[in-house]
Amino acid sequence: MKQSDQRQMNKKQIEACITTAARDMVPDVLDRIDLSTPQEAIEIHKRSVFMIRRRVIASLIAACFCMIALAGGTYTYQNGRVDSVIGIDVNPSVELSVNQRNKVLSAKALNEDAKNIMEQMDLKGVDLNVAVNAVIGALVTNGYLTDSDNAILVTVANDSVKKAKNLRSTVVSDIKTALKEKQLEAVVYDQQVIDEEQVKGFASEYGISYGKAYFLKELMDQNPSLTLDDIKNFASLNMEQIAKVITERSYAVGGKTDVTEEETDTTTKATTAPTVTDPTAESVTDQETSAVQTSSETESQTTAHKDPSQAQTTSASPSSSSEETTSDQDNVSGEKIKIDYVDYDEGVVSVYFKTKVKWKNPTVSVKDEDGITYSAKFSDTGSESCEIEVTDLPQGKEYTFILGGISPKIGKQVTVKGVFETPVIGSEDSESEETTQAETTVPASTTPAETEKTEHSTEKNVSQEQTSQKETAH
Amino acid sequence: MLFMGLMSLDRPEDYGRLSDEKLLNKVADGDQEAFRQLYQNTDRTMYSFILSIVKNPQDAEEIMQESYLKIWTSAKSYKSQGKPLAWMFTIARNLCYMKFREQKHDSDVTIDDLMGLEAGEVCKEIEMAADKMVLLAALQILKEEEREIVLLHTSGGMKHREIAASLNIPLATALSRYNRAMKKLENYLREE
Numbered sequence: 001m002k003q004s005d006q007r008q009m010n011k012k013q014i015e016a017c018i019t020t021a022a023r024d025m026v027p028d029v030l031d032r033i034d035l036s037t038p039q040e041a042i043e044i045h046k047r048s049v050f051m052i053r054r055r056v057i058a059s060l061i062a063a064c065f066c067m068i069a070l071a072g073g074t075y076t077y078q079n080g081r082v083d084s085v086i087g088i089d090v091n092p093s094v095e096l097s098v099n100q101r102n103k104v105l106s107a108k109a110l111n112e113d114a115k116n117i118m119e120q121m122d123l124k125g126v127d128l129n130v131a132v133n134a135v136i137g138a139l140v141t142n143g144y145l146t147d148s149d150n151a152i153l154v155t156v157a158n159d160s161v162k163k164a165k166n167l168r169s170t171v172v173s174d175i176k177t178a179l180k181e182k183q184l185e186a187v188v189y190d191q192q193v194i195d196e197e198q199v200k201g202f203a204s205e206y207g208i209s210y211g212k213a214y215f216l217k218e219l220m221d222q223n224p225s226l227t228l229d230d231i232k233n234f235a236s237l238n239m240e241q242i243a244k245v246i247t248e249r250s251y252a253v254g255g256k257t258d259v260t261e262e263e264t265d266t267t268t269k270a271t272t273a274p275t276v277t278d279p280t281a282e283s284v285t286d287q288e289t290s291a292v293q294t295s296s297e298t299e300s301q302t303t304a305h306k307d308p309s310q311a312q313t314t315s316a317s318p319s320s321s322s323e324e325t326t327s328d329q330d331n332v333s334g335e336k337i338k339i340d341y342v343d344y345d346e347g348v349v350s351v352y353f354k355t356k357v358k359w360k361n362p363t364v365s366v367k368d369e370d371g372i373t374y375s376a377k378f379s380d381t382g383s384e385s386c387e388i389e390v391t392d393l394p395q396g397k398e399y400t401f402i403l404g405g406i407s408p409k410i411g412k413q414v415t416v417k418g419v420f421e422t423p424v425i426g427s428e429d430s431e432s433e434e435t436t437q438a439e440t441t442v443p444a445s446t447t448p449a450e451t452e453k454t455e456h457s458t459e460k461n462v463s464q465e466q467t468s469q470k471e472t473a474h
Numbered sequence: 475m476l477f478m479g480l481m482s483l484d485r486p487e488d489y490g491r492l493s494d495e496k497l498l499n500k501v502a503d504g505d506q507e508a509f510r511q512l513y514q515n516t517d518r519t520m521y522s523f524i525l526s527i528v529k530n531p532q533d534a535e536e537i538m539q540e541s542y543l544k545i546w547t548s549a550k551s552y553k554s555q556g557k558p559l560a561w562m563f564t565i566a567r568n569l570c571y572m573k574f575r576e577q578k579h580d581s582d583v584t585i586d587d588l589m590g591l592e593a594g595e596v597c598k599e600i601e602m603a604a605d606k607m608v609l610l611a612a613l614q615i616l617k618e619e620e621r622e623i624v625l626l627h628t629s630g631g632m633k634h635r636e637i638a639a640s641l642n643i644p645l646a647t648a649l650s651r652y653n654r655a656m657k658k659l660e661n662y663l664r665e666e
Contacts, residue, residue: 011656014663015628017608022629024605025531026521029539030513033546035506040547 080105084167086128087155087211088175090144091238092117094135095209102128102167107135110209117142129174136178145179150186151243155211157193164192169361187243189253191215206235222252222373250392252365252373337408342420348379349388349401349420356383356409363404366390368397376401396424494558502549509546516562519630523563526621527570529613537573541566559640608663612655615662620655623648 082097082105092114097105104126109118117138123131139145145152154171158164172190179186193199193214203213216234220226234242246253338354349366359381366376366388380387386403393399403416489497489511497515500508520541525534544565552561612624622641626632632640638648 011660014608014612014656014659017605018612018624018628019631021605021609022522022525022625023518025525026518026629027535027538028517029535029542030510030517032539033513033542035509035546037543037547039502039504039550041550 079103082106084156084158084164086132086167086171087153087157087209088132088135089153089155089209089212089215089239090139090151091240092139092142092144093209093212094118095211096123096128096131096135098128102170104128104131107131111207113144117144128171132171132174133178136175136182140182140184145182145184145186147184149240149244150179150184151239152186152188153211153215153239154188154190155193155209155214156190157195157210161192168192189215189239189243191218202235206232208235212239219246219251219253224372226251250375252375337406337414337416339416339418342418344420344422347389347391347393349376349390350385351388351401351403351418352385358383358407358409359386359405360407360413361405362386364388364401366393366399366401368394368399374399393422395422397422495554495556498545498549498552498558498561499554501546502552512545513542516559519559519626519632520562520566522625522628522630523622524566524570525613526625527567527618528573529621533573537566537569540569544569557639559636560642563640608659611662612659615658616655620651620658623652624655624659627652 079099079101081099083100084098086096086098087110088094088096091111093110094114094117095108095110097108099105104123107118107121107123109115117135121134121138123134126134136145152175154168154175156164156168156171158167168190172188175186175188191211191214193211196214196217199213199217200210202217203210206213212235216231219234220228220231234245237245245251337357340352340354343350343352362378362381364376364378366374368374374390374393376388376390378386379389388401390399398419398421400417400419403418405413406416407413489508492500492508492511494512494515497508497512501512517538521534521538524537524541525531528534528537541562545562548565552558555561613621616624623637626637626640627634634648634652635645638645641648
């Protein structure tokens, strides 16, 4: 019976059983607890928890500060770092150091004249174009730029050639705008330079700016007739006087620009650092030249079956009085620009392209076989042709010209190189006429073949150029 | 009136009416009377809880003593959250686990002896009366989490809501566990 009771024990009964059983067992341990035991000084513990929390927060804040400081520091560093140096030489020589964002970090006066004008100006932190404007303004106010015969040398130094190029054109256009506002004209020589110890030494020796020293060095390099003494004399002159001498004696300058109100677009570069100063680059030029010769030789063999030199000295244009034109081979070191033919007539070289081209800050330089450079400038640039004025070219020689700032309709800027010859007036008239006839009879039938060859030679040159670029890279 | 006011000031506080929370705060200030009151309020619950874990009345008694001593000494570390029992349970549970660890350590030598001893002790202590048999059954067949709830509800006299709050479990969980445990007990006792 009892067993069945138990079996039927319901929830309530179970609860009651446990309750009774457990209650009976609850011991009284209160008396056994020693309340004299000192209570733990929890405050220390509490504080330590608080301290830990505070430490965590503090370290988080510190980390945040570090991040901000790092970011800010990088930003400030980037902005505070001199990215490029722009020198402006008239006679006062001013040097503007700018950061990446073209803000002027410091404006240095490099000689006494410059100190006078710079004293009144605080250019720190202003935009480069504002600073250039201010400097030009000050030069005008102080009478360094007058109504006539002005020359300004702009020198840009930057590690990146591309950046320097951009900066150069920006500064030149700034100067042009400033001059235009003042109704003045000036010859603007602009160049981008790289650091050279020798030039630095020269600059400090004669107390001239680095830009001017570099300019004189380039002048000397391009005009072997100039002696060191001449250069030393130049050092003491101001840019206006130098410009005058250059014009008078027709020295070759990498380029110059006549900034006039009608003709503001043509800027001619003085020197592009890599092509002129880098020895490897020189070798590239040589290789290219030889390639040109090879290709023209091949062509002359197929077309006229004449001695290469004769073939190159080609057509006398009947229309021009005793002037001879040489249409010679084109060479393309760029991607898609092909020269159709080159024509020389009375100091004007006309270059016709097969494809349409664009111009941006075009540059030109003309050299003869001996490497002597002649002053040349664009008289016209069009989408299919351009005209280059070259003066004082001796007769009967072969010349190489290099066009810069030219790009195909679609594509990057490239350098185009070509060859032409000046005719010998007089004795060789008859022979050249023969050549002309030979050429004039052939053209229609030979044109495709010629084109092919030209392309062939172009490819060759391109590959050669690539090789040489690789060498340079090494 | 003034006399009445003074009287009321002088009159010792009625600890019986204070909540455990307030008592514990007083304990933190070293108030022994508050501690005694707290003990009386909670001894059955605490014992039930400890017993539900250790299953052994002797150990339970020992741990209970240690727990209250710990409550006395560490009262200051109690942060008011409205759950003084939960805090006390945590202390008790930790002490229980420490006890288990000690026993395990000892048992390395004579594990069988200890098992026998433990079983014997339970049997000796809880005499074969029907009530105690049920309690013994509860301690034997239920899982720890079930034992806690059953003992706290029955012998501890706590409401399911209070249990859920003190053990930090949802009320539904507490209820279902309790019911499942009771079913188990019923079935077990019926079979016996």
